[in-house]
Amino acid sequence: MTPINTLLPGILDSGITGNLLVNNYLSITTATVTSGGQTTITFNSIPQTYTNLEIRMIGQNQFSSGSAAGWSSMRVGNGSIDSTSGHYAWHNVYGDGTTVGAGGNGSDSSMGFARFQFNATPNSTFGSTVMTILDYTNTTKAKTMKYIGGYSAISSGQSLSGDGVWTQTSAIDTITFFNGYGFQPYTQFALYGVK
């Protein structure tokens, strides 16, 4: 039987106070967008001293006529970002108030992970994603990520849950998130380590 204090805080097990109280959940760094149009957010030199990573994101995309929300993607790597075709696979299930659907790609050069709302001015609706990257320092197995996220713009929006895999066995020490439309100010990606 698994001891209860070894379970993962965050998405999987935020309710275990005993585990949290012994300081096993630590903030590593935070990236905040200060000017609109920035298309990438990258974490480099990620410490290898945790078991899992959690990334808590709020985001908004620059307005694009004719679109409701932008799809954001991510890549990871060891020493440098891996953009090799076929090194990623991902899948999600979503709902938008009308349709329940699913998306994904079994062989990709990146992993889709979030829908953030478009807005012309960065003071209203933001999207949210909470992601866990499991066993990121392990050197014998592929790396898996899981998340919940979405956005609500009162009369429209989307909720989704998904996962992805980086098929390589190298430890992850760099992560980049990108969106072709650009992130609006106040977009914030906060990186945490879970022991």
Next chain:
Amino acid sequence: MGVNITSTSAPTYVPISTQTLLSSASTINFNSIPGTYTDLVLVINTKKTSGGAANPILTFNSGSSGSGVRIYSYGSATGTSIDTSNLYVGDYSTTFSQAIVHIQNYANSTTYKPIILRGSIIDSSVVINAASYNSTSPITQMSLGANATAYDIGSTFNLYGILAA
């Protein structure tokens, strides 16, 4: 934007409030929430005193609720809905049911507050709700209404603060 990491912050994910019901209650209040964290996480494990499944409603600052987009399954059926004026926190029934609610950037006074949650009745349903408190006012108070019934004895409501570096 590239962030090279050189150090980490002090420990975070701190309990702010824990409540366990010794008698039934129709509303749970979290008052005077400190504005010193980046995110809040509300973890609830509840059951209701009687009746079928219902959706608790979260309201803010002694006033309005929020909006949300839900995707859910009940048994073998799936569905999705838009809620323009109520932020529903999962489902609960007469068996214990759970939800974890992430309330992000709650203390800022510039943007609306994005909220993401996952809830379930263990043997019958699961729901994800991407929601928003559509106000630029910082969140200093929250209430979780039982919605047409009451929370039963033993229900727990734990609120945590997460501080980003």
